[in-house]
Amino acid sequence: MIDRLTTAWAQYFPGVAVATAVALAASFIAQRYGAPAMLMGLLLGMAFHFLNETPRVGPGLELAAVKALRLGVALLGLRLTVADVASLGWTPVLLVIFAVLATLLFGVVLSRILGCDRQLGVLTGGSVAICGASAAMAISSVLPKGPDTQRQTLFTIIGVTSLSTIAMVLYPIIGDVLQLNDQEMGIFIGATIHDVAQVVGAGYSVSLATGDLGTFIKLLRVAMLVPVVLMIGIVFRTKVSAAVDRQKAPAVPLFLIGFIVLFAVNSSGFIPSEVIQPVANLAPVLLLVAIAALGIRTSMQEVMTIGMKPVLLIVGETFFIAAVIVAYLLWIAK
Numbered sequence: 001m002i003d004r005l006t007t008a009w010a011q012y013f014p015g016v017a018v019a020t021a022v023a024l025a026a027s028f029i030a031q032r033y034g035a036p037a038m039l040m041g042l043l044l045g046m047a048f049h050f051l052n053e054t055p056r057v058g059p060g061l062e063l064a065a066v067k068a069l070r071l072g073v074a075l076l077g078l079r080l081t082v083a084d085v086a087s088l089g090w091t092p093v094l095l096v097i098f099a100v101l102a103t104l105l106f107g108v109v110l111s112r113i114l115g116c117d118r119q120l121g122v123l124t125g126g127s128v129a130i131c132g133a134s135a136a137m138a139i140s141s142v143l144p145k146g147p148d149t150q151r152q153t154l155f156t157i158i159g160v161t162s163l164s165t166i167a168m169v170l171y172p173i174i175g176d177v178l179q180l181n182d183q184e185m186g187i188f189i190g191a192t193i194h195d196v197a198q199v200v201g202a203g204y205s206v207s208l209a210t211g212d213l214g215t216f217i218k219l220l221r222v223a224m225l226v227p228v229v230l231m232i233g234i235v236f237r238t239k240v241s242a243a244v245d246r247q248k249a250p251a252v253p254l255f256l257i258g259f260i261v262l263f264a265v266n267s268s269g270f271i272p273s274e275v276i277q278p279v280a281n282l283a284p285v286l287l288l289v290a291i292a293a294l295g296i297r298t299s300m301q302e303v304m305t306i307g308m309k310p311v312l313l314i315v316g317e318t319f320f321i322a323a324v325i326v327a328y329l330l331w332i333a334k
Contacts, residue, residue, distance in 0.1 A: 015060015019293035038133040039161035045295020064293035072286030077262030103129035128317040132160040132194035142233035159314040164194035168202040186210040190217025
């Protein structure tokens with residue numbers, strides 16, 4: 001037993017240590033300069049891509065990119081409760097569900113129109129609709145693996161985090177031009193900006209009420225992660241007809257089951273928040289380590305060869321979900 005642990009330590013520690021060091025540097029830069037931590041982790045990781053050629057580092061990077069990702073997504077369940085969702089009422093819930101599903105469908109349709117891979121449409125559409133980089137990594141894990149899967153995932157992460165940062169600055173200004181009140185601004189920001197951190201930044205820059213409501217709306221979108229990823233995994237699994245290929249198709253991932261279980265545990269109230277909160281705070285840490293490892297494993301040159309059409313795809317999806325929410329606020333909710 002000790003020998004096996006020693007072997008595993010020697011095999012995985014160097015890569016995990018490198019990914020962790022990059023994640024710590026990204027976190028420092030993000031806190032110091034207000035930049036998105038996920039984007040910093042990805043870009044810093046790609047700057048150290050040469051380390052991926054080192055045999056000692058490879059296994060640990062793969063462990064961090066896969067296992068840390070899945071555990072981090074599962075722990076997101078501890079950051080949401082049934083009470084959070086119920087406090088919003090039915091109207092915002094139905095609005096968010098419609099916007100998420102419509103954006104996902106729009107991504108698939110637009111990818112066909114632009115001549116992009118359908119999987120890229122699903123990946124970008126789901127990321128824009130739900131929760132940015134975290135959704136991109138979760139959705140990618142249940143898509144059939146191909147030669148372009150990793151490159152598409154990295155492009156999506158860069159795209160949603162960059163657009164989310166731009167939206168954090170522009171959307172409060174747009175809401176002010178549209179003469180949205182604090183509640184309407186909270187719905188607009190929470191339902192359209194991709195990443196949680198940028199929702200918080202944009203919402204609380206307007207007002208406390210806008211920040212609170214925007215964060216709740218965003219958490220509701222995060223709650224859509226499990227059913228959407230399950231649906232995507234099932235659809236792509238049933239599309240594969242050959243027996244050999246079917247074995248390669250993604251099954252229902254255990255980390256999504258973990259998300260549901262932890263969500264239920266957190267909602268039950270049986271475990272004190274003093275115990276749950278430190279564990280819940282591990283989720284963004286693990287996701288940052290995973291994205292740093294993913295960045296190290298991929299070169300910027302590979303990502304840049306993806307072309308202009310995917311850029312138009314993810315920008316179009318971003319405009320679409322914003323248009324859906326604005327249309328609701330200006331014409332349906334009035």
